[in-house]
Amino acid sequence: MEFDPVLLARIQFAFTVSFHIIFPAFTIGLSAYIAVLLLMWMRTREEKYHRLARFWTKIFAVSFAMGVVSGIVLSYQFGTNWSRFSEFSGNVIGPLIGYEVLTAFYLEATFLGILLFGWNRFPPWLITTSAVLVAIGTAISAFWILAANSWMQTPAGHEIREGIAYPVDWLQIVFNPSFIYRLAHMLNAAYLTTAVVVLAVGARYLLASRHEEESRTMLRMAVGMIAVTAPLQLLIGDLHGLNTLEHQPVKVAAMEGHWSEADPGHLVIFGIPDEEQRTNHFEIAIPYLGALILTHDLHGTYLGLTDFAEDEWPPVANVFFTFRIMVGIGLLLIVVGLWGLYLWWRGRLFSDRAFLRSTSHMWPLGFIAILAGWFVTEQGRQPWLVHGLMRTVDGISPVPGASVASTLALFVFIYGVVFTMGIYYINRLINRGLMGEATKAPAGLPNRPLSAAEEATREATGREPGDGPGRPLTELKR
Amino acid sequence: MEWYLPVIWAGLIGTAVAMYVILDGFDLGIAILYPFTHVEEERDLMMSSVAPFWDGNETWLVLGGAGLWVAFPLAYAVIMPALYLPVIGMLLALVLRGVSFEFRWVAKPQHRKWDIAFAGGSIVASFLQGAILGGLLQGIEVADRQYAGGAFDWLTPFSVFVGLAVVAGYALLGATWLIMRTTGPVQELGRSLAPKLLLAVMVAMGIISIWTPLAIERVAERWFSTPNIFFLWPIPLLAVLVAYGVWRGIERGREALPFVGTIVLFLLGYAGLVVSNVPYLVPPHLTFWDTAAAPASQVFLLIGAVFLLPLVLGYTAFVYWMFRGKIAPGEGYH
Numbered sequence: 001m002e003f004d005p006v007l008l009a010r011i012q013f014a015f016t017v018s019f020h021i022i023f024p025a026f027t028i029g030l031s032a033y034i035a036v037l038l039l040m041w042m043r044t045r046e047e048k049y050h051r052l053a054r055f056w057t058k059i060f061a062v063s064f065a066m067g068v069v070s071g072i073v074l075s076y077q078f079g080t081n082w083s084r085f086s087e088f089s090g091n092v093i094g095p096l097i098g099y100e101v102l103t104a105f106y107l108e109a110t111f112l113g114i115l116l117f118g119w120n121r122f123p124p125w126l127i128t129t130s131a132v133l134v135a136i137g138t139a140i141s142a143f144w145i146l147a148a149n150s151w152m153q154t155p156a157g158h159e160i161r162e163g164i165a166y167p168v169d170w171l172q173i174v175f176n177p178s179f180i181y182r183l184a185h186m187l188n189a190a191y192l193t194t195a196v197v198v199l200a201v202g203a204r205y206l207l208a209s210r211h212e213e214e215s216r217t218m219l220r221m222a223v224g225m226i227a228v229t230a231p232l233q234l235l236i237g238d239l240h241g242l243n244t245l246e247h248q249p250v251k252v253a254a255m256e257g258h259w260s261e262a263d264p265g266h267l268v269i270f271g272i273p274d275e276e277q278r279t280n281h282f283e284i285a286i287p288y289l290g291a292l293i294l295t296h297d298l299h300g301t302y303l304g305l306t307d308f309a310e311d312e313w314p315p316v317a318n319v320f321f322t323f324r325i326m327v328g329i330g331l332l333l334i335v336v337g338l339w340g341l342y343l344w345w346r347g348r349l350f351s352d353r354a355f356l357r358s359t360s361h362m363w364p365l366g367f368i369a370i371l372a373g374w375f376v377t378e379q380g381r382q383p384w385l386v387h388g389l390m391r392t393v394d395g396i397s398p399v400p401g402a403s404v405a406s407t408l409a410l411f412v413f414i415y416g417v418v419f420t421m422g423i424y425y426i427n428r429l430i431n432r433g434l435m436g437e438a439t440k441a442p443a444g445l446p447n448r449p450l451s452a453a454e455e456a457t458r459e460a461t462g463r464e465p466g467d468g469p470g471r472p473l474t475e476l477k478r
Numbered sequence: 479m480e481w482y483l484p485v486i487w488a489g490l491i492g493t494a495v496a497m498y499v500i501l502d503g504f505d506l507g508i509a510i511l512y513p514f515t516h517v518e519e520e521r522d523l524m525m526s527s528v529a530p531f532w533d534g535n536e537t538w539l540v541l542g543g544a545g546l547w548v549a550f551p552l553a554y555a556v557i558m559p560a561l562y563l564p565v566i567g568m569l570l571a572l573v574l575r576g577v578s579f580e581f582r583w584v585a586k587p588q589h590r591k592w593d594i595a596f597a598g599g600s601i602v603a604s605f606l607q608g609a610i611l612g613g614l615l616q617g618i619e620v621a622d623r624q625y626a627g628g629a630f631d632w633l634t635p636f637s638v639f640v641g642l643a644v645v646a647g648y649a650l651l652g653a654t655w656l657i658m659r660t661t662g663p664v665q666e667l668g669r670s671l672a673p674k675l676l677l678a679v680m681v682a683m684g685i686i687s688i689w690t691p692l693a694i695e696r697v698a699e700r701w702f703s704t705p706n707i708f709f710l711w712p713i714p715l716l717a718v719l720v721a722y723g724v725w726r727g728i729e730r731g732r733e734a735l736p737f738v739g740t741i742v743l744f745l746l747g748y749a750g751l752v753v754s755n756v757p758y759l760v761p762p763h764l765t766f767w768d769t770a771a772a773p774a775s776q777v778f779l780l781i782g783a784v785f786l787l788p789l790v791l792g793y794t795a796f797v798y799w800m801f802r803g804k805i806a807p808g809e810g811y812h
């Protein structure tokens with residue numbers, strides 16, 4: 001059986017990085033939310049903020065664990081699957097990854113210990129400080145990773161000698177042309193995505209008449225956040241698109257399904273791009289709107305796919321469709337934000353069944369949009385691994401296709417299990433609900449620090465954790 | 479090229495790897511000991527004793543990998559494809575055990591599968607880390623600045639043996655950690671297993687110390703030529719003395735000494751490996767200097783590391799100190 005090692009290496013990396021990005025996207029937003037809740041609690045001393053923070057911290061813990069373990073994989077996969085790329089670019093983007101580890105990874109991982117396990121041991125200020133540090137750590141992490149990724153999209157500040165990239169100007173390397181746009185777009189996406197999850201959970205509780213006080217707080221915070229970040233995302237996305245048009249015009253041509261500079265700049269709403277016939281089938285387009293968006297001129301022109309050699313094209317249909325999925329969800333979320341604001345203004349935010357029922361199912365939307373957005377930008381970079389400098393086919397490791405294929409199968413199996421169970425457990429935590437007073441000692445065991453997980457067990461099963469198959473705790477002290 | 483930059487970086491990465499082996503060693507170790515008890519509360523306690531730390535501990539593995547890429551891109555680009563299967567296998571095993579820290583608690587009372595994932599993932603990851611070490615020690619085929627061997631070159635009786643030795647070593651770290659941090663039946667478990675594990679580790683270290691110079695000529699030359707031998711003989715002697723101290727410590731019911739002694743034992747073994755292989759990063763072909771990144775890149779991250787590593791060590795110590803002391807049975811941080 002013959003394997004195509006390039007294709008397999010690409011599939012494997014796409015699979016592991018797609019799996020990974022879901023969790024950082026959520027934990028960037030969620031850590032910030034938990035930090036805000038704890039700060040509110042410190043300021044107002046209202047218990048609902050405390051209960052909310054503890055509840056979300058449990059969900060955070062499960063997602064963070066999945067993010068960490070899938071992230072460690074990536075730091076080795078550059079070498080295992082893309083060794084020629086690693087050698088080519090190590091001088092330039094290696095240090096950026098190194099700075100991520102030193103400035104962010106340790107910060108998150110270390111203070112997470114206090115945030116997750118310190119509730120019964122440490123004073124509130126230390127928990128709150130740890131939450132803030134974890135939130136800052138996740139954002140710093142995004143800074144370095146997006147700097148490295150952006151350098152692959154719009155390399156700058158380097159020179160090539162004997163087939164290897166060398167640094168010339170670190171400021172230019174880090175703040176390369178697309179970096180600020182990509183960073184803003186991703187961070188805002190993380191906050192928006194988390195707000196949508198918080199909204200969905202709050203709506204779900206309100207529909208079931210559970211935790212009403214806390215759910216109202218969740219709804220108010222989430223609707224406010226979506227109403228700001230969703231329109232902001234459209235603005236940042238537009239600026240990012242203009243930046244891409246300047247530096248990677250062929251990517252924009254694929255995103256827009258625009259075949260030639262001679263074509264009028266219609267905005268294609270839907271179509272099926274056909275690379276062979278160089279046209280879109282079943283096209284529905286708004287005349288001149290594309291030109292207006294991209295050139296700010298109704299009759300402006302911009303390059304189309306046929307203005308480039310065909311071996312410069314990204315996979316057009318993939319880029320075209322994933323772009324529409326991302327934008328579609330983005331527009332839908334703007335509507336959700338406005339709808340929520342309107343209901344809030346009319347005093348019906350907590351009672352409008354149509355709003356609660358539809359938003360309670362919306363939790364995956366942000367994640368789908370993020371994945372779609374990454375597919376646009378990463379597939380849109382093809383056939384280049386580092387735009388203009390190294391082609392993807394030239395970056396892979398000298399590893400037999402069979403090795404890549406068998407590990408890919410393992411990745412799919414193990415990640416599949418971990419992901420399915422992770423979603424199932426997060427759902428279970430949401431079903432169990434908020435736990436009430438955190439300091440309440442369990443019956444029969446006074447003064448024992450209360451384990452959140454034991455508490456969760458008790459709520460879910462209606463029995464003490466020491467009951468059942470295991471021996472009672474007292475018997476352990478033999 | 480400044481000759482000292484690659485040396486500094488080799489020292490830094492060597493330190494990161496040593497930190498990783500010791501720190502993640504004990505939390506992998508307690509999981510390796512899971513099969514020795516079936517009492518749920520005891521397993522809870524074992525996991526709780528490392529839960530606040532494992533994530534920070536594993537970050538040293540990321541620093542080791544990322545550091546290798548930053549400072550020695552060619553070594554990274556040769557080693558990873560050469561050890562492709564064990565590296566990916568280790569990472570996947572770490573995935574399974576890492577998520578078990580959270581999943582196991584949420585899954586209760588149906589948590590058995592995560593007990594298995596936690597112990598199984600840790601055993602496989604530890605074994606493969608040893609096999610990776612063995613594969614590296616026995617040498618890697620390089621031609622034209624890239625890996626030139628097959629997918630299973632790493633798999634030899636030697637690398638399998640080193641893999642088993644690392645499992646025993648981590649289990650010893652885990653057992654002595656339990657002696658230090660817990661009380662009751664879990665501490666007893668540590669006490670009863672630690673001497674057997676210590677014996678296994680010493681035998682394994684002895685065999686590896688004889689096997690490597692017999693199999694690899696440059697190692698024999700390093701250790702047994704004059705004047706090297708005059709400076710090097712204290713390393714194995716010290717190891718034997720420390721092992722005896724650990725043994726006595728366990729027997730006399732000392733709580734911290736066995737763990738600390740085991741760390742020293744690990745460091746001595748590590749020193750032996752360094753002596754055998756310096757200055758090779760990819761034995762027997764590529765040295766620190768052959769594989770170094772551009773000086774500008776090494777300097778750029780070094781500046782950050784000089785300020786950030788002490789900070790990292792500082793707050794790591796702070797968190798360990800905050801969680802100091804014994805964990806009573808039944809007490810979970812969770």
